[in-house]
Amino acid sequence: MTVEVAQLAEDLIRVGFFPPGRPPDYRSAAVAGEWEPLARLEPPGGVRFEVLEPAGAGIGDLLGPPLRVVMPRREGERFFGCGERTAGLEKTGSRQIFWNYDPPEGHTASLNNLYTSIPFVLSLAGGVCRGVFVDNPGRVEMDLAKADPGEVVYETATGNLVYYVFTGPTPAAVLERYTELTGRVGLPPLWALGNQQSRWGHVSADEVRSVADGFRSRGIPCDVLYLDIDYMDGFRVFTFDEERFPDPAAFIASLAEDGFRVVTIVDPGVKVDLEYPVYVEGRERGYYCRTFGDEEYRNVVWPGLCAFPDFTNPAAREWWGDNHAALLDLGVAGIWCDMNEPSLFVPAQSTMPADVVHPGGGEPRLHAQVHNLYGSGMAQATREGLARLRPDRRPFVISRAGFAGLQRHALQWTGDNSSWWEHLWMSLPQLQNLGLSGMAFCGVDCGGFFGDSNGELLARWTEAAVFQPFLRNHSQMGTVPQEPWAFGEPWESICRDMLLLRMRLLPYLYGAFEEASRTGAPVMRPLLFEWFEDEVTYTADDEFMLGDALLVAPITRPGIEHRHVYLPAGTWVHWWTGDVVAGPAHVLAHAPLGRPALYARANAAIPLWPERMHTGEPVDRLTLRVFAVPSADVVTRELYEDAGEGFGPSSRRSVTVDAEAVRVSAPVGAFAPAPRVVEVEVVRGGAAVVTEIGDGAAEITLR
Structure with a gap:
């Protein structure tokens, strides 16, 4: 050896x-x-x-x-x-x-x-x-x-x-x-941080249009709508069903007029059909996996009998990526890679046999050697294809499966969970461990995928999910609907209020993503990421930090509105009441529905935008909220801004808060935002004082 x-x-x-x-x-x-x-x-x-x-x-x-x-x-x-x-x-x-x-x-x-x-x-x-x-x-x-x-x-x-x-x-x-x-996560487009809605079972353009109208008529924010497998012609990838989605370009354009992006699911299984150009081209070019006896490997998934691209082959990856033009030309904004473990139907819940051959473009390997790479290869092919086809836009790719390094290609959604309180709890350490493993852009199905949700579960899940990197409500065909309004009041209003808070927090969240793109720091991070010398944080896994300045402790059990929260060293301010707590401390937090336990780091400037229905609406105000505590540590935070899309200029400015003043630097960088009001909101003792400062340097005295 x-x-x-x-x-x-x-x-x-x-x-x-x-x-x-x-x-x-x-x-x-x-x-x-x-x-x-x-x-x-x-x-x-x-x-x-x-x-x-x-x-x-x-x-x-x-x-x-x-x-x-x-x-x-x-x-x-x-x-x-x-x-x-x-x-x-x-x-x-x-x-x-x-x-x-x-x-x-x-x-x-x-x-x-x-x-x-x-x-x-x-x-x-x-x-x-x-x-x-x-x-x-x-x-x-x-x-x-x-x-x-x-x-x-x-x-x-x-x-x-x-x-x-x-x-x-x-x-x-x-x-x-x-x-x-x-590799690190790329800075996503701003719209990808907004609220997103999906369901397996929206089987026609009319059904999806009805969901879109439901958001807008009820004043509930949403940026993205998903099309699950039913949009395709017989589940053939890169196609639309002509009867249920008769004019996909016009349909997607009409949703865009109302501020919605459309993301479509794509599976790796290519239907074996000699009248289907995608299958035929892949077969002629030798891009599919092979059996050990050198025949085309086939198995059954949604379209029936399928062949499977060999994503270890660079030429096959390029071919797969280029096929996305059929979707992008219709206006599709992003791609959702699913079933890419790969998951197969024969036998049920199976994957490729160990002796399936990946030809690799001349360097063949057995599936047992590369199994965990299959999902990453699909995500890589997709992202690289989107980047070639639309070089002026940031690719948006979701993947269910992958290996280390997946974060370079796609965000990680954690797959098919259940509408259980236990899965709401489990999502918190699950996403924190993903963040500790380089996967800064991650999330779970809000409300749960399998089984029936209910009003209280959906409301509490939304309270947790709005503080997570990827926010998408998704559920299975045959379960009760779980759009934010599905269970009536008071649940609808609670979900609306939390999703509006998500919209306000977008500049803060966007800054956390920019940090992740530079340093690999998780967006959603366990307390031990910063307070690693404090062993109490090692087991505080049902609470987390969003970025460096917000501590979130969701309710994950039914019928309660108080919970234990551990606040590590530092000074913390309750978001809703302004109460100040010196850490380290164990507190019993009151968290009634619609008011989750949320604490801000004292003297840390939190950038906020106005409430909006989607990220395409103009931003006419930037608020720097500071929970000022004279005895707390001096805190300097950086505000990052750019256009939210593409690869143009950016700017940074620092905000330093001490016992004497709030000091805002002038922006450094070429990005120039649209005209807006810029203000500092100083919160002390539950009362707020707002001062307009403009887009230049400013100093606000606190004494």
């Missing part, structure tokens, strides 16, 4: 472990850019490298033997991250499986792996953070001090084990380096 250790940066080490007879190979779809070693190192002491018995004759011989690395656990070390997971934030004492899987309806916290695999673990011990990323797109398992409390074990099933060690020492430093290695 071969073990190579290289220093790639001051805080980054790469270890390559290869079985006998296999030369070192560090090529990776997960890694962004080229990384040349700064120095060669000796294998680390105390680490065991083990070659295991192969799976058996046949395909096992081709894959090579499984490999295992055993590391000593640091004293008191606790583990987090691991990408899309169930259960709580902390993963200490667990065995994590990384193998993309479309789980059955109603999965619980006992299910380990889901749709996306990111074998990256972040750990804390003694206030020092470390990270480990196992770069293998086949099956990976991590034993995080479960079998032996003194050991951490990483295993691969396909015969290569390359891993990266990030030495921190803070969570922010680990995430910054990890997202430099695997």
Whole structure:
């Protein structure tokens, strides 16, 4: 066997472990850019490298033997991250499986792996953070001090084990380096941060138009409407059904006039149909996966018998991306990649067999070796296609499945959850762990997908979801409708008020995304991301930070309106009442419906826009809200602005608040917003004083 250790940066080490007879190979779809070693190192002491018995004759011989690395656990070390997971934030004492899987309806916290695999673990011990990323797109398992409390074990099933060690020492430093290695989220278009509505079961243009009218007539904000699989002609990708959507261009244009973008679902299965040009072209060019006997691999999904593109082939990815012109030419704004684990119907809840061949454009690999990459490859092909076809717009791509590095190509939606209170709770640590794994743009189906929601559940879920990076209400055909007005009052008004608050918070949220695009910092982050020396934050996983200045603690159980909230070190101000709390502190927060427990960091300027129905409406006012507390820390925050679309100029200005004054700098940068009122709103003791300042530098005395 071969073990190579290289220093790639001051805080980054790469270890390559290869079985006998296999030369070192560090090529990776997960890694962004080229990384040349700064120095060669000796294998680390105390680490065991083990070659295991192969799976058996046949395909096992081709894959090579499984490999295992055993590391000593640091004293008191606790583990987090691991990408899309169930259960709580902390993963200490667990065995994590990384193998993309479309789980059955109603999965619980006992299910380990889901749709996306990111074998990256972040750990804390003694206030020092470390990270480990196992770069293998086949099956990976991590034993995080479960079998032996003194050991951490990483295993691969396909015969290569390359891993990266990030030495921190803070969570922010680990995430910054990890997202430099695997790539960072691109700044999304502003409209992608607005409210979005979807349902499997809106089977005609008239039904979708009715939903759009429902939002506008009721004064409820919405930016995006989705078309699930029923818009297609016999579920053939890149087509529209001529009867149910007879004039898609006019339909999409009419929605655009009312401020709605349209996002369409696209699945990887291409219907086997010799009269269908997409299938025929892919077959003629050899772009589909093959059986081990070198026939076209086929299985059944929504269109019936299908072939599946080989996304390991760059030419196939380019072809797939270019096919999106059929949708973009009609006015479609973004693409939703689904079923891309890949999920297959025969047998039910299955995926491709291990011996399916990905020809790779000349570098064939077995599916067992690249399974977790399939979704990422589809997302990459889609994003690159959108970028070629519309180079002046920021691509908007959603993916259900993927591997580490997916954040470069798409946002992560967590798949088919259920309309359960338990799934509302589970979404909070789930999204926080995704954020700790580089996936800054993520979200869940608000209200739940499977099963019937109800008014209280939808209202409480909306209270949580408006503070999450991706906000979309989505549900299954055959369940009760769950649009914000579906359950009548008081639920409709509660949802409306929360969605209006989301619209007000968009400049703050947009700034958090800009930070993520530069540093990899999560948009929705666990408290331990900043207060990592405070071990109380390690288990406070039903509350979170949105950006650096808002702490959110949703209600996740029915029939209650009080909850425990842990406020870490610093000074916090209750958003609704103005009450000031000095942390660290445990408080019992009153959170009646429509007033979730929301705290602002004292002296942190929160930019707000007016209430609007969609992001296309003009912004005539920018408010910098400051919860001023003279005894609190001095806080400087940056306001980032650009056009919200495209790749044009931007500007930044700082807002510093201390005991004496609010000081706003002049903008730096070429972006010039439309004429508007700019004001500072100083909130003290529940009372607000508003001062107009204009778009230049200003200073407002607080004493």
